[in-house]
Amino acid sequence: MIAGTLAPTRIALVGNPNCGKTALFNALTGSRQKVANYPGVTVERKEGQFLTPAGHRVQLVDLPGTYSLRARSPDEVVTRDAVLGRLDGEAEPDLLLCVADATNLRLVLRLVLELKQVGRPIMLAVNMFDIARHRGIGIDLDRLAAELGMPVVPTVAVRRNGIEDLLNRIDRLEALPAGAEPQRWREPDAGEIRAAHREAERILKLCVKPPARPDDWTNRLDAVLLHPVFGILILLAILFVMFQAVFTWANTPMDLIKAGFDALGAWVVDTFPDGMLRSLVSDGLIAGVGSVLVFLPQILILFFFIILLEDFGYMARAAFLMDRIMGGAGLHGRAFIPLLSSFACAIPGIMATRVIDSRRDRLATILVAPLMTCSARIPVYTLIISAFVPHRQVAGFIDLQGLVMFGLYATGILSALAVAFVLRKLVWRGRVEPFIMELPAYKLPNLRNIATGLVLRARIFLQRAGTIILSMMILIWFLSSVPGPPEGAVGPAIDYSFAGRIGHALEPVLAPIGFTWEIAVALIPGMAAREVAVAALGTVYAVSGGEEATGALGQTLAQHWGLPTALALLAWYIFAPQCASTLGVIKRETNSWAWPSIVFVYMIALAYGAAFLVFHAATALGA
Amino acid sequence: MTMPERLMNLAHGRKGLRGTVAKVEGLGPESEAAELERRLLEIGFVEGASVEILHEGFIGRDPIAVRVDDMRVAIRRREAAAILVRPA
Amino acid sequence: MIQILATYLIVALAFAWVSWSVLLPSRQRARVRALVRPGKRTNCDGGCPRCD
Numbered sequence: 001m002i003a004g005t006l007a008p009t010r011i012a013l014v015g016n017p018n019c020g021k022t023a024l025f026n027a028l029t030g031s032r033q034k035v036a037n038y039p040g041v042t043v044e045r046k047e048g049q050f051l052t053p054a055g056h057r058v059q060l061v062d063l064p065g066t067y068s069l070r071a072r073s074p075d076e077v078v079t080r081d082a083v084l085g086r087l088d089g090e091a092e093p094d095l096l097l098c099v100a101d102a103t104n105l106r107l108v109l110r111l112v113l114e115l116k117q118v119g120r121p122i123m124l125a126v127n128m129f130d131i132a133r134h135r136g137i138g139i140d141l142d143r144l145a146a147e148l149g150m151p152v153v154p155t156v157a158v159r160r161n162g163i164e165d166l167l168n169r170i171d172r173l174e175a176l177p178a179g180a181e182p183q184r185w186r187e188p189d190a191g192e193i194r195a196a197h198r199e200a201e202r203i204l205k206l207c208v209k210p211p212a213r214p215d216d217w218t219n220r221l222d223a224v225l226l227h228p229v230f231g232i233l234i235l236l237a238i239l240f241v242m243f244q245a246v247f248t249w250a251n252t253p254m255d256l257i258k259a260g261f262d263a264l265g266a267w268v269v270d271t272f273p274d275g276m277l278r279s280l281v282s283d284g285l286i287a288g289v290g291s292v293l294v295f296l297p298q299i300l301i302l303f304f305f306i307i308l309l310e311d312f313g314y315m316a317r318a319a320f321l322m323d324r325i326m327g328g329a330g331l332h333g334r335a336f337i338p339l340l341s342s343f344a345c346a347i348p349g350i351m352a353t354r355v356i357d358s359r360r361d362r363l364a365t366i367l368v369a370p371l372m373t374c375s376a377r378i379p380v381y382t383l384i385i386s387a388f389v390p391h392r393q394v395a396g397f398i399d400l401q402g403l404v405m406f407g408l409y410a411t412g413i414l415s416a417l418a419v420a421f422v423l424r425k426l427v428w429r430g431r432v433e434p435f436i437m438e439l440p441a442y443k444l445p446n447l448r449n450i451a452t453g454l455v456l457r458a459r460i461f462l463q464r465a466g467t468i469i470l471s472m473m474i475l476i477w478f479l480s481s482v483p484g485p486p487e488g489a490v491g492p493a494i495d496y497s498f499a500g501r502i503g504h505a506l507e508p509v510l511a512p513i514g515f516t517w518e519i520a521v522a523l524i525p526g527m528a529a530r531e532v533a534v535a536a537l538g539t540v541y542a543v544s545g546g547e548e549a550t551g552a553l554g555q556t557l558a559q560h561w562g563l564p565t566a567l568a569l570l571a572w573y574i575f576a577p578q579c580a581s582t583l584g585v586i587k588r589e590t591n592s593w594a595w596p597s598i599v600f601v602y603m604i605a606l607a608y609g610a611a612f613l614v615f616h617a618a619t620a621l622g623a
Numbered sequence: 624m625t626m627p628e629r630l631m632n633l634a635h636g637r638k639g640l641r642g643t644v645a646k647v648e649g650l651g652p653e654s655e656a657a658e659l660e661r662r663l664l665e666i667g668f669v670e671g672a673s674v675e676i677l678h679e680g681f682i683g684r685d686p687i688a689v690r691v692d693d694m695r696v697a698i699r700r701r702e703a704a705a706i707l708v709r710p711a
Numbered sequence: 712m713i714q715i716l717a718t719y720l721i722v723a724l725a726f727a728w729v730s731w732s733v734l735l736p737s738r739q740r741a742r743v744r745a746l747v748r749p750g751k752r753t754n755c756d757g758g759c760p761r762c763d
Contacts, residue, residue: 067666072662088741089741104694106693107665107666189661190657190660190664193661193664193665193669194664194669194670197669201671210693211693218695219677222688223678226677227678228680228681273714275714275715276718277714277718280718280722319697320697323685323686323699324680324683324685325682327699328682434698434702435686435699435702436662436663436666436696436697436698436702437696437697438696438697439688439696441695468729468732470725471724471725474721475725475729
């Protein structure tokens with residue numbers, strides 16, 4: 001096609017949501033994908049490269065799914081601007097490759113008609129062609145190509161059928177220099193959308209024979225999965241299995257990762273000469289990054305379920321079932337998935353809010369996501385519960401420790417709903433965003449797609465751990481170990497550091513909620529990640545063995561703290577914004593310092609208030 | 624001689640209601656109404672489309688799942704109020 | 712001595728990275744990038760008529 005130039009041909013993938021666009025992207029690019037953020041916005045930019053049979057290098061960009069170029073969500077804005085060549089630092093695509101679901105052509109035809117106005121070369125891939133044929137939908141591809149005035153290629157992306165034909169067609173395309181055809185697109189008004197619908201309907205009647213066998217499976221499954229009673233029960237059962245999996249399957253790999261980092265740390269301690277550098281490498285780098293990387297198995301298991309259910313077509317149903325419940329608190333049905341992800345870690349949860357159209361709904365979800373009990377709170381909860389809550393049966397069969405844990409989770413969820421409710425009632429009154437969402441036909445999930453998605457998630461997480469989280473850990477290490485203790489000092493080294501001084505300075509502020517200066521000191525490194533506070537408490541109380549010696553640390557804490565202090569610390573951890581990475585992600589996602597500041601302030605206020613109440617109530621009750 | 628048209632608001636429809644879309648008209652303040660109308664049109668609620676209410680949510684029978692031609696759409700009754708249906 | 716220097720260097724790098732990637736507004740970041748690599752736009756391998 002563009003002969004004589006070395007530049008890769010740039011192709012943009014466009015299509016409705018759920019049309020198998022990502023499967024086609026995977027089939028074309030294989031594992032040669034990279035994910036970055038678009039400059040200035042925080043929508044993921046998925047890009048891959050491949051060679052055509054004729055040897056042309058092609059750069060393929062997967063754009064977020066949309067029904068129209070008239071954008072509302074940040075995702076859709078990117079699609080529009082990428083298609084129009086308006087994105088900063090990106091040239092117009094050489095080809096728009098529009099992906100259609102062969103079983104559901106109506107809406108995509110309208111999108112194709114809209115895309116034609118952009119004035120760039122365009123090609124239509126009619127995907128899931130096998131399913132359409134199976135259902136007896138007859139598509140006259142030649143006629144369709146003639147009516148639309150563009151090449152039309154049938155594909156079955158998940159089985160890599162039709163890919164070769166598609167590549168050959170790309171090779172045969174004529175290059176069209178930018179600006180050769182005028183860009184006539186502008187936001188259509190209602191009348192123009194209606195006209196485009198009529199045109200799409202006309203083409204549909206000419207080229208497509210309606211299905212001989214309707215999609216019975218989707219109807220039958222929906223009868224159960226969307227049932228007012230069974231639907232909710234099944235949703236709860238799925239969530240239950242998911243959480244079981246996240247917390248049980250992940251144990252072994254998490255222990256392995258932890259043991260690996262511990263061994264690495266021990267090796268560094270043995271090999272390097274004593275000094276600051278050794279402390280930085282073993283306590284700052286290895287222990288710090290290890291404490292975050294340990295969550296990789298949980299995050300992957302959670303994403304395995306999310307991608308599986310998404311591929312299957314269930315996530316839209318979950319949003320349907322949850323919309324009214326979440327709507328009562330002023331949240332959008334689509335906020336369900338981000339909030340669910342936040343139980344593993346608020347970071348992927350906050351990034352998942354990009355699917356929410358309206359800015360207010362998205363912000364409300366981002367604001368409450370950190371209240372979901374993420375797995376970094378678990379080490380802190382376990383430590384305190386095992387040290388202070390007796391192992392006792394309540395009402396004959398419920399374990400008291402388990403009950404307290406459940407209570408902490410429930411408090412997190414309820415307070416998130418309450419905060420969202422208050423936001424809706426007091427701050428963002430009035431306008432309610434519409435909930436209009438396609439319920440896609442159910443499809444058997446494709447294992448290769450799930451694997452590709454998981455590798456991508458793992459890569460994003462590792463990238464974060466290797467850059468932002470790593471640098472934050474180094475800074476927090478610096479605060480907790482500089483300046484070093486003077487000669488002949490007896491107390492723990494952290495006591496003399498900046499963190500120690502800040503802790504001592506905070507002591508009077510934290511005294512009313514029952515916190516000792518040791519807790520105050522431990523909370524400073526705990527800003528890196530919540531569970532780091534456990535290791536920090538170990539350091540402050542000079543318990544050797546750090547995190548592994550949770551039992552010993554628990555006993556020490558039980559000697560030093562009263563029950564009110566312990567309960568107050570639990571209450572504090574439900575709310576406290578003890579995670580610098582989360583605040584960093586909120587800053588990036590909202591592109592403003594205002595929102596992370598608001599999150600920090602409101603969460604600190606809630607944490608302080610809750611700890612204060614719990615401490616004084618427990619003291620008054622003589623606990 | 625024609626019968627007077629009996630149109631029904633989709634928001635008041637119950638499970639099993641079938642018909643064709645007779646009119647799509649945004650609600651509320653003008654900017655919001657125009658936006659809602661276009662969104663409904665874009666997802667397939669266009670005059671002449673055949674619709675059927677397939678499922679209802681469990682709190683207040685809201686939202687509803689509607690078959691629109693050959694696809695399914697979840698929508699709150701609040702937004703469905705912008706759609707008038709000619710029952711079949 | 713070298714140890715301490717190396718430690719402070721790493722801490723300074725970490726601080727620079729956090730300032731660059733988190734503290735700095737992305738618009739400023741894009742501007743700095745454009746200053747450093749004039750003419751070459753992001754995500755372009757060169758060779759396109761409008762970039763070079």
